[in-house]
Amino acid sequence: MAYENKRDVIMFCGKGGVGKTTCAAATALHYANSGKKTLVISTDFTPSLQDIFELKTSGTPSQVADNLYLEEISYDAIKALWDKRFGPEVYDIFSTFVDIGYVEFTDFITSILPGLRDEFMVDYIKDLSESGNYEKIIWDTAPAGQTLGLLRMPAIVNEHLKAAPRIYTTLKATKQRKRSVLSVIKDWQQLSDYDMQFLKTKVEFNLVTIAEALAVQQIDGLLAEFGSYGLFMNHVMINNVIETQDSPFLVSKASVQSSYLSELESKFPMNSTRIGLLPYEVKGKERLLEIEKRVFAGSVS
Ligand SMILES: Nc1ncnc2c1ncn2[C@@H]1O[C@H](COP(=O)(O)OP(=O)(O)O)[C@@H](O)[C@H]1O
Numbered sequence: 001m002a003y004e005n006k007r008d009v010i011m012f013c014g015k016g017g018v019g020k021t022t023c024a025a026a027t028a029l030h031y032a033n034s035g036k037k038t039l040v041i042s043t044d045f046t047p048s049l050q051d052i053f054e055l056k057t058s059g060t061p062s063q064v065a066d067n068l069y070l071e072e073i074s075y076d077a078i079k080a081l082w083d084k085r086f087g088p089e090v091y092d093i094f095s096t097f098v099d100i101g102y103v104e105f106t107d108f109i110t111s112i113l114p115g116l117r118d119e120f121m122v123d124y125i126k127d128l129s130e131s132g133n134y135e136k137i138i139w140d141t142a143p144a145g146q147t148l149g150l151l152r153m154p155a156i157v158n159e160h161l162k163a164a165p166r167i168y169t170t171l172k173a174t175k176q177r178k179r180s181v182l183s184v185i186k187d188w189q190q191l192s193d194y195d196m197q198f199l200k201t202k203v204e205f206n207l208v209t210i211a212e213a214l215a216v217q218q219i220d221g222l223l224a225e226f227g228s229y230g231l232f233m234n235h236v237m238i239n240n241v242i243e244t245q246d247s248p249f250l251v252s253k254a255s256v257q258s259s260y261l262s263e264l265e266s267k268f269p270m271n272s273t274r275i276g277l278l279p280y281e282v283k284g285k286e287r288l289l290e291i292e293k294r295v296f297a298g299s300v301s
């Protein structure tokens with residue numbers, strides 16, 4: 001069934017090594033070539049987008065082609081974002097009962113609470129989307145475990161903060177604060193709400209998988225989790241499918257894939273697409289276009 005994007009923020013998720021970054025890059029190239037100003041952005045801290053586009057320069061965002069921009073978020077950038085929004089105020093609160101320097105404090109907070117980092121990644125993409133600078137934002141993520149953590153985070157932070165006022169209001173006010181603890185917490189809660197709303201209403205999720213036992217087994221759990229957060233699963237890419245069986249080796253590999261393919265395609269009869277296994281690494285625009293052709297086969301967009 002043809003792949004069609006229903007929303008303007010398009011996320012790719014799935015296990016490590018299944019082809020998320022490849023699909024994201026091919027999709028980004030598709031939209032850029034059709035004249036839409038496109039950003040392809042990675043929230044994987046071990047990124048490979050620059051590598052796929054064969055960019056020599058470091059430092060992002062950078063322009064990759066006409067209409068196509070690339071950005072890889074670094075851990076430091078996310079930390080800085082948190083620091084800018086909440087650092088001083090939260091420090092103000094904590095420093096009333098913990099004797100700790102500011103730099104140590106932000107290092108500490110962002111390391112013990114990886115969820116905060118995740119939440120700020122979502123928030124960062126939300127800001128990009130709201131800025132209106134790009135017509136399409138293609139979001140490449142870290143492997144599934146981390147990705148779901150990231151999607152879960154706004155809801156978890158919100159849940160945690162419900163109990164926070166009770167605890168923090170019992171702290172002795174030993175010094176004059178610019179703002180009350182409660183108002184800081186309220187802002188934070190609001191941010192989590194907005195981020196969750198953004199994920200539910202503006203982002204479409206595309207699952208990249210392969211026709212193998214482990215990948216197929218994990219799908220039901222993943223779908224259930226997406227459903228429980230009200231997230232929109234748009235399409236499933238079944239990658240690395242053997243297209244030409246011109247050796248006994250490939251005939252055998254293809255027969256292994258065949259039952260998993262049937263299983264996947266019966267689960268997603270209306271919204272899955274096969275992507276063939278190419279005989280080389282997918283690097284550079286020309287090879288990405290080979291993938292793009294398969295991803296958008298039969299699509300009108
Ligand atoms: N359809 C394909 N045919 C051939 N190689 C592929 C295909 N899809 C992905 N690859 C290769 O597999 C490796 C992992 O792909 P990548 O997109 O980085 O996975 P992920 O982002 O899910 O970890 C890369 O070397 C990529 O070139």
Ligand SMILES: [Mg+2]
Nearest residue numbers: 020021044048
């Ligand atoms: Mg990747």
